[in-house]
Amino acid sequence: MFNLIKAExxxxxxxxxxxxxxxxxxxxxxxxxxxxxxxxxxxxVTEYDIADLQEENSHLDLSKEEDLAAFISNLTRxxxxxxxxxxxTYPQKFLIENYLYSPMYHLLESRYYDSKSDxxxxxxxxxxxxxxxxKKGDWKYFVNANLTKYQNELSQTKDxxxxxxxxxxIDLEEYRLANxxxxxxxxxxxxxxxxxxxxxxxxxxxxxxxxLTSEEEKRYAYLQEQxxxxxxxxxxxxxxxxxxxxKSVFANFASEFGLFILIYIILIFGPIVSxxxxxxxxxxxxxxxxxxxxxxxxxxxxxxxxxxxxxxLMLALEFLxxxxxxxxxxxxxxxxxxxxAKNILVVYPIFKxxxxxxxxxLPMYLILGILAFTLSTITASTSAAITITFLxxxxxxxxxxxxxxxxxxxxxxxxxxxxxxxxxxxxTSNPYHFSINFSLVILGLYIIVMxxxxxxxxxxxxxxxx
Amino acid sequence: xxxxxxxxLCKKIGKKEILKNVSFAIEKGDILAFIGANGAGKTTxxxxxLGLQKMDSGTITINGYDIKKDFVKAxxxxxxxxxxxxxxxxxxxxxxxxxxxxxxxDTNFEDIMRVVRLVGLENRIYDKVSKYSLGMKQRLGIAISxxxxxxxxxxxxxxxxxxxxxxxxLRELLLKLAKNGTGILISSHNLSELESFCNKVCxxxxxxxxxxxxxxxxxxxxxNKYHLKVDNASHARKVLGKKAxxxxxxxxxxFADEEGIAQSINLLVEHxxxxxxxxxESLSLEEAxxxxxxxxxxx
Numbered sequence: 001m002f003n004l005i006k007a008e009x010x011x012x013x014x015x016x017x018x019x020x021x022x023x024x025x026x027x028x029x030x031x032x033x034x035x036x037x038x039x040x041x042x043x044x045v046t047e048y049d050i051a052d053l054q055e056e057n058s059h060l061d062l063s064k065e066e067d068l069a070a071f072i073s074n075l076t077r078x079x080x081x082x083x084x085x086x087x088x089t090y091p092q093k094f095l096i097e098n099y100l101y102s103p104m105y106h107l108l109e110s111r112y113y114d115s116k117s118d119x120x121x122x123x124x125x126x127x128x129x130x131x132x133x134x135k136k137g138d139w140k141y142f143v144n145a146n147l148t149k150y151q152n153e154l155s156q157t158k159d160x161x162x163x164x165x166x167x168x169x170i171d172l173e174e175y176r177l178a179n180x181x182x183x184x185x186x187x188x189x190x191x192x193x194x195x196x197x198x199x200x201x202x203x204x205x206x207x208x209x210x211x212l213t214s215e216e217e218k219r220y221a222y223l224q225e226q227x228x229x230x231x232x233x234x235x236x237x238x239x240x241x242x243x244x245x246x247k248s249v250f251a252n253f254a255s256e257f258g259l260f261i262l263i264y265i266i267l268i269f270g271p272i273v274s275x276x277x278x279x280x281x282x283x284x285x286x287x288x289x290x291x292x293x294x295x296x297x298x299x300x301x302x303x304x305x306x307x308x309x310x311x312x313l314m315l316a317l318e319f320l321x322x323x324x325x326x327x328x329x330x331x332x333x334x335x336x337x338x339x340x341a342k343n344i345l346v347v348y349p350i351f352k353x354x355x356x357x358x359x360x361x362l363p364m365y366l367i368l369g370i371l372a373f374t375l376s377t378i379t380a381s382t383s384a385a386i387t388i389t390f391l392x393x394x395x396x397x398x399x400x401x402x403x404x405x406x407x408x409x410x411x412x413x414x415x416x417x418x419x420x421x422x423x424x425x426x427x428t429s430n431p432y433h434f435s436i437n438f439s440l441v442i443l444g445l446y447i448i449v450m451x452x453x454x455x456x457x458x459x460x461x462x463x464x465x466x
Numbered sequence: 467x468x469x470x471x472x473x474x475l476c477k478k479i480g481k482k483e484i485l486k487n488v489s490f491a492i493e494k495g496d497i498l499a500f501i502g503a504n505g506a507g508k509t510t511x512x513x514x515x516l517g518l519q520k521m522d523s524g525t526i527t528i529n530g531y532d533i534k535k536d537f538v539k540a541x542x543x544x545x546x547x548x549x550x551x552x553x554x555x556x557x558x559x560x561x562x563x564x565x566x567x568x569x570x571x572d573t574n575f576e577d578i579m580r581v582v583r584l585v586g587l588e589n590r591i592y593d594k595v596s597k598y599s600l601g602m603k604q605r606l607g608i609a610i611s612x613x614x615x616x617x618x619x620x621x622x623x624x625x626x627x628x629x630x631x632x633x634x635x636l637r638e639l640l641l642k643l644a645k646n647g648t649g650i651l652i653s654s655h656n657l658s659e660l661e662s663f664c665n666k667v668c669x670x671x672x673x674x675x676x677x678x679x680x681x682x683x684x685x686x687x688x689x690n691k692y693h694l695k696v697d698n699a700s701h702a703r704k705v706l707g708k709k710a711x712x713x714x715x716x717x718x719x720x721f722a723d724e725e726g727i728a729q730s731i732n733l734l735v736e737h738x739x740x741x742x743x744x745x746x747e748s749l750s751l752e753e754a755x756x757x758x759x760x761x762x763x764x765x
Contacts, residue, residue: 003568010565014556280552284610287516288569289542463518465509465549 004290004298005305012268012306021267022313025260029318032249032256033325039244053078062112072112076105090184091139098183099142100134103127139183147173161208168200175234188239192230199223225338228345238333245330246322247350254357254422257314261358262393264310265365269303269372270386273458277380282463296377296458300451303369311358339427346427357425363443364419368393370447374454403432418442467530468493469618469649475514475524484510485673488524492618492649492666497640499660500653502670508653509549511670512622515651516546528618542570545616547624551607555596559587559606562595563613570614581609584639600627608636612643619643621652637663692720692727695743696734705737706730716742 012018053074060067083096107123133141147170154166172193175181181189206212206220233240242248249256273296276282285295323331335353337346348356368389375385396416403411411417417432418439430439468491475488485507492498502508513519515526517533517540526533531540553562563582567573582591585605595603604627611619619640625633640650641663654660660667668678694710695717696702703712709730711719722730727744734741 007565007568010557010561011554014554014561016556279555280550281554283516283518283546283548283552284566286518287541287544287546287548288566289538290569291538460520462520463513465513 001290001294001298004295005302008272008299008302009306012302017267018264021260021263022317025257025314026317026321028260029257029321030325033246033318033322036244036249036322037326048077048081050078050081068112072105072108076101076108079104079108087135090186091137091182092134094183094185095134095139095142100127100130103130140177142183143173143176147177161204165200165204169197172197179237188233188242189237191241192233196227196230196234199226203227221340224343225340228338228343229336232336232345232347240333240336242330242333244326245333246319246326246328247330247333247335249318249322249326250331250350250354251335253315253318253354254361257318258361260314261307261311261365262368262390265303265307265369266372266386266389268306268310269369270376270389271382272299272303272373272376274376274380274382274385277463278382286463292459293455296455300370300373300454303373304366307362307365307369315354337425337427341427341429353425357422360421360425361419363421364393364396364416367415367419367443367446370450374450377454378457413442415442415446468527469496469529470515470651471525471527472511472515473525475511475526476522477510477514477519478522483673485514485521488670488673488675490668490675490678492651494647494649495644496666497644497650497652497664498666498668499664500651500668500670501660502653506670507673508670509622512546512548512620512651512653515620516544516548517541518548542614543617544620545611545614545618546620546622547604547607547611548620548622550623550626551603551610553595553603553606553610556594558594559591559598559602559609562606563591563609566610567613573613577613577615581612584612585609586635601629601632604628605632608639617648619648619650621650623654624652625654690721690723690727691747692722693743693745693747694718694720694741697740697742701737702734702739705733705739 057071057074057078060071062068062071080096080101083100084093087093087096103123103126107120107127110120110123150166150169150173154163154170157163157166176190176193179189181187181193184190203220203223206216206223209216212220229240232238273282276285286292288295331350333350335348335350337348338344339346371392372385372389375388376382379385396414396419399411399414400416400420403414403417412432412434418434421436421439423430424436430436470492472491473489475485476483477485488507488511490498500508500511510519514521515528515533517537521534528540529543533540553559554565557565559582560578563578567578582588585608587602587605587609590598590602595606598606604624608621608624611621624636628636640652644650644665652660652664666678669676694702697716699712699714699716699718703710703718706718706720709720709722709726713719720727720730727746731741731744
């Protein structure tokens with residue numbers, strides 16, 4: 001038996017097709033990693049077309065009230081963009097956008113509305129002071145200003161929810177000072193701080209609301225997840241949202257490279273019996289001192305042993321290729337999964353996550369592999385085994401999607417609804433509301449039926465004359 | 467105990483009877499020529515012996531082990547080439563041999579090198595089989611079938627693709643194996659190649675064994691052919707009657723046993739025919755085979 005498995009392994013490894021698929025995988029992995037390297041990380045900032053705004057302004061009639069308002073708004077935007085282009089570094093860029101816009105707008109507004117000169121002077125002074133501070137890059141001034149503002153508001157408010165909000169905002173500003181987090185959109189800590197700041201009010205409002213509509217519930221769950229994630233980033237100082245690194249490729253390994261696992265499996269199981277018949281080598285194999293069922297079993301076991309082997313091979317190749325292209329340093333960053341039912345953040349080390357997510361869809365590969373194996377045995381045709389298995393995979397996906405819409409009872413027994421356990425890793429519930437045990441029973445039944453067919457057939461089969 | 471005993475082997479495919487009560491035996495040191503036309507049932511018989519096809523009735527035993535009940539024990543002392551030497555093209559000759567050898571207990575590298583030398587493949591054994599000629603594949607196939615020192619060797623059309631030198635080597639190899647006690651079943655289209663070294667012949671026609679004999683028996687039961695050169699062939703033909711066939715003005719052919727040829731010569735002398743030459747042409751196995759099959763050339 002051991003010798004048979006050894007021989008089968010040799011046959012698979014020595015075939016050109018195995019080498020070819022591995023080479024294609026390497027090329028594909030290189031492309032994927034290059035793609036990840038070039039993914040745009042910074043959340044897309046709204047781009048303003050200055051020429052467009054100027055064009056629009058030239059057509060406005062300033063004697064009309066609403067046109068004037070639009071004119072001033074456009075002009076402010078143009079000035080801000082020009083300043084941002086002038087000081088194309090952080091924190092200046094961020095401060096101009098967030099702390100200079102309002103003084104600039106008020107200044108321009110009072111200019112065009114013929115305000116009193118003393119008000120205009122005040123506004124001009126305010127604008128110039130702010131601009132000077134920004135030019136110097138004195139970001140701490142703005143943090144301290146915020147802190148003072150929040151502390152004042154905290155001391156004045158009596159509403160307990162408002163109190164919580166200001167306390168949280170003060171915490172954020174203090175974190176910024178303590179950790180020297182410059183206003184810089186390429187800094188993940190800055191992004192996390194700003195993200196919480198943006199979401200905080202809405203989150204607290206929803207949290208304190210007594211009853212939520214289903215829309216609001218979804219939104220609340222989303223905000224909960226976002227804030228939990230941002231908090232994790234701030235507490236642990238890890239850049240988990242960055243997806244231009246090796247960790248990110250590994251987190252998406254199953255979806256990026258899953259097709260290759262399928263290709264390898266079909267490639268191994270599709271010809272495993274049929275090719276021996278087609279090439280006539282079955283005659284040598286069957287006149288060796290083994291029972292036919294032993295020979296078939298050794299083929300099955302070899303194929304099954306190859307599944308972990310090819311997965312490890314792919315992981316190792318990706319680790320090398322991805323590491324060379326994206327660097328290895330991100331491998332310590334974990335994957336965070338938010339469990340909405342328990343309201344906790346589950347932290348997976350990256351390799352554990354990758355392996356678990358692959359394991360969760362392993363039943364699919366197992367079913368498809370055994371299907372190819374059975375077809376190869378019964379039809380003695382490699383092309384039939386490969387084509388039908390691939391079609392079954394496509395059909396399975398279609399039926400899985402249909403079953404989400406149409407609740408026909410018959411779908412319950414179709415295997416593709418049961419071969420994906422990734423919901424366990426994603427910490428969501430089964431989309432079809434099946435229990436794990438029911439899914440396992442269905443999977444077991446499919447496997448037993450297919451294997452029985454293959455073994456009964458192989459034991460009886462005559463080797464036909466050419 | 468016979469090495470191979472086939473008894474009343476019957477096989478149907480669909481409604482067609484492929485084999486009808488096929489029986490024969492191979493003893494230690496036998497080389498049995500298994501002869502039949504295309505479709506007569508040679509390969510089917512061989513496949514039944516090897517358990518590659520199921521039989522409908524009858525028994526086959528190898529070294530006393532029933533192929534159905536004791537398949538593993540029966541088959542472990544058999545080596546065979548069926549139809550053609552189909553080995554893994556993407557492996558080298560050596561890798562193929564090593565793989566086949568690994569399926570038997572107690573085979574080692576020495577055994578492999580021994581069979582490589584036996585078939586004369588030393589120079590090309592590390593080449594991929596896809597680069598082999600048909601003759602070299604045939605040699606590799608024979609090497610594989612010998613790897614387990616079989617008691618029973620079954621060769622289906624082994625001379626296909628072998629050059630005359632290769633056939634000569636194969637003949638010597640088989641004689642040597644038979645001398646050491648191996649029973650050999652060999653089927654071939656080329657009957658004249660078999661006759662020089664087979665000691666038994668088994669003729670199958672339309673799924674039935676029509677004769678199972680030793681070669682010498684087969685030959686002596688028939689008349690021999692004589693070639694005569696005389697001064698006047700047509701006159702001689704008249705004297706001898708229908709037994710003789712006219713070839714040209716001086717030559718004729720005659721079928722007769724030993725007594726018959728003596729009488730014929732006497733008769734010619736009495737009729738004043740001058741005899742220049744009398745040549746006995748030994749009857750070939752093929753011709754004997756045709757005689758037995760009723761004059762119908764079936765190969």
